[in-house]
Amino acid sequence: MDEPTKCAEPNSPLDILLVGDREEDFFIIRDLLSRTQGAAQAQLEHAASFDEALAYVARKSYDLVLVEYDAEGKTALRLMQEMRCRDIVAPLMVLAEDADETTVAKLIQAGACDFVPKSGLNEASLARPMRCAVNLHCKEGQRQDAEKMLRKLSRAVEQSADLVIITDRNGVIEYVNPAFEKLTGYTRQEAVGQNPRILKSGQQSKALYQDLWTTILSGKVFRGTLVNRKKNGELFYLEKTISPVRDAHGAITHFISTDRDITERYKLEAQLRQAQKMDAVGQLAGGVAHDFNNLLMVISSYAELMLNAIGPDHHLHHNVKEIIDEARRAADLTRQLLAFSRKQMQDLQILDLNHVIADIAKILGRVIGEDIQLTVLPGEKLGRVKADPVQVEQVVMNLATNARDAMPNGGKLTIETSNVNLDEAYVQEHSIVPPGDYVLLAVSDSGRGIQPEHLAHIFEPFFTTKEKGKGTGLGLATVYGIVKQNGGFIWVYSEPGLGTTFKIYLPQVGHAMDRAVARHFPEISVQGWETVLLVEDEEAVRRAACEFLTLCGYKVLEAKDGQHGIEVARSYSGPIHLMITDVVMPHMSGSQLAQQLTLERPSMRVMFVSGYAEKTILQHGVLESSAKFLQKPFTLKALGQKIRAVLQADPVEIASS
Template sequence: MTREIWDQCQVPEKSIVFPRADWGGLWGRSLMEKQTLVANENLRIPEGHVALENALATPIVHHDKLIGQFVVADKAGGYNKDDRDLLESVAAQTAPILFAIQEDARQKKAHEKLEEQMRQAQKMEAVGRLAGGVAHDFNNMLGIILGHADMLLEEMDPDQALYADLTEIRKAGERSADLTRQLLAFARKQTVAPKVIDLNKTVAGMLNMLQRLIGEDIDMAWIPGEKMWPVKIDPAQIDQVLANLCVNARDAIADVGKVTIETGNIVFDEEYCKEHAGFVPGEYTLLTVSDNGCGMNAETLENIFEPFFTTKESDKGTGLGLATVYGVVKQNNGFINVYSEPGQGTTFRIYLPRHRTKEVRWPDKEAIRPAARGRETILLVEDEPAILRMTTMMLERTGYTVLAAGTPGEAIALAREHAGDIHLLMTDVVMPEMNGRDLAKNLLSLYPNLKLLFMSGYTANVIAHHGVLDEGVQFIQKPFSKTDLGVKVRAVLDRK
């Protein structure tokens, strides 16, 4: 159609996207039916259209996909079979060219959309990483400001001159803390529909799907906790978390292996939270996913929650799975810890706040009463210096004498040099020189009555799967509070 004819045409809606089910004209039916149609007389045209005596319409189709249409009109004497064959031949030759042009445009648009999504994801993650990077130090400083302001306000009479000034300082600190929380929340901008759920029921309902996801060569163990506390979260987010973690576990297992899913309840007290930045005292439900796959080194562990970070082949992972898990946990005010070493498997531990529908009732004093103090000597072996220092401090504050060793070799040397008794060996399970079980065997030859307590960030089930722990051996799960540690150590030492 020439520009002149286009301008003469007075049809109200000139630009029409075909096919149009409500228009049964010649070219409309040709498109709907994907076939050539001829009208040499009685041609029906829309009101306002340029007058036409006859027309020939042929759809342009490629692999049954409608691309466009050729329409010719007003031939003296009308259109015959030769005209029809010629136009169909032109349409057939044009179809793949037009399809290629359309496909190129579609792919370009899709690529631009993907690039925009990646830029948006990177921007959002950059905000999250920035917030996460400064939030710890910022909140620590705010904690000092608010803490000292509170203590000073408690000691001052409201009538004193500085009382109002200190109150304003405290209000400013609280507003700053709110800004930090909003900044962190911004980075996890996801529309959700939270519901109060029983975590055990939600996980149990997914087991069949998860087993299909990981394949029949990998065993799945489900160990539900008892009397689970309710949590408030979008059930679809639990699906997201478990699916991503199980896919990660599957990819980490070369041939046959095992994935273990566990739940439980846990309480973090103020003493524990003082030693673990970012944790908040309270009651939490615990969701743990463990595997006995290839594990990860320290460098990988530092980056696993970053978007687009992956150690998988290009066609096997996007690098967004664990970033999604991290975002879900953070959005629901939870915490996530990961424990892994090369060749030893991986354990993800997710803590979600307990939801209370009635009046909050904290554990009674009997439940959180500190364990009895002790005077025994404990040989503590831990290859992570920060954990070694913290655990030593916890034990010494409970009255114990601690011989601290950073390696199994150092532990054996300390045991040989020590003049008195050693009542308990508390050791990490997975260490560079030798595992905890082999260390215990070495030390039992020196101290036959030595009692043993193993600790690990891995779950007891995964440790047992590696053959490190035998049934009945005393075990404490990292992370632990000072109270939990005191209770467990006392129980092991008092065990007959």
């Protein structure tokens, strides 16, 4: 840590170092200093050589260094140079019998504060330049200390992980640090001179901004959480602190805002809140269903008694029968509520999902209609799960019905199963289930998809986007409850206008959950050196994959969409060994991008990724059957292993596989 420049107090002894090989000069100068009155009293130490002098100044701070003149002042010049290199600050005076004006000028220019001739040296002639040198050094040192502090503060702000914004009193930006540029996408040149409104998202009320300005203009500190918008339109969340900056008279001249990006924390908290809300709604639904079932029991029982009492020819017979029928329909709703709340009775069995799917597929055709093509793609050597077969059938039926309603003009419905392993890295990211082996049940349609703003609500009871009378809003809620009750989890991927995939993960039985998955990656098996072009429109996915591939040793070129990918590839003169591209992207699909770039780079290999299941992608004709494919969500380990498999595969194998 830098120490402030040492300044001697008036009349206090000075710490002086004499540098020279003449020991008799040490005694002469010591005697002169001892006879000096007042301010020039000193404690003198002697260094006989350059190396010894350097050791002295390195371990102690001196008020003055006296260097005896040698040939062309070499010792003094070397010592000043080394002291500058080591950031050692002390005034240096040269003592000499004689020296030419050129050498004196050279020494002064190099940093010596004075040049004192030995001839006629006495107390007075030594004290005056010493005191002047020390005073000058003290003032210069204080200035340098101030500059050091400013540089230190500047580096701290420039290197801060938090965003730092300085504005004038009217809110016009005068400074932003690199963290601001990195997060928002605006360069310093773009931001300076603008108002922070360039980040305005429209998510805050006018009252919040009024409170903000009222607080800081009154001289107080504002603290709050804001939602802002990046240059690319993406929203991000900040913990913001704005403090007034005052001048020497106490007037507010500027404001400084320090902001911390809490986007990831906000998303995790939102997931937690959603899970807690679903649990709370489930408990409520279960309680309501239980009590309502009791009421229905009373209603239907008395209605049946009445029906038996009045006979079939009674004018109220039809009305009572309607009461009984509606009570039964209401009972069906309560059963769905119980399924959502995970309080439905279960008959748990060890199941092969392929067999369950094969049985229900026989009746699904009649449910979804002739204009929807049903494809079942069973996984090979599928692991077993422990679940209620009736509930599994109900899940598939509900998802198929939901898919049918999303394809009023017909389309494709694909049901597939496979074995998957969720490692520690994936589990830590999603915080849903333990790591281990699972059976994946995926149900995909080519319907109109789900709007992003609806995705967070689709599993809530009674939430529906269907017309009145065409849905209860309990179908997906029931699916969610059954999956949770059977120890699994459900994940949905949807592209508006293109379709939806529901993925259900159920734990395999007969396999202990692998909690010993390696926590430190990348492993040797995923290391590489090649150049990879990554084209992915989801920034968070792209950022994580880029960081991982860089750790694995790859040179990574990244692009946010197909057109950007073409520009990046054309601007890069070296070989690109592999392109990884999302299948579904705005403006240009991954398939179109691959077709164009492989014409320009025929040796480049291509791997596709998508939230849709692989077999569904192939069935819908989006990709050729020979395409190399990785299904989202994937673990980073799986990504690395897939890349090595594609890069190390024989070219003939790639062309024919």
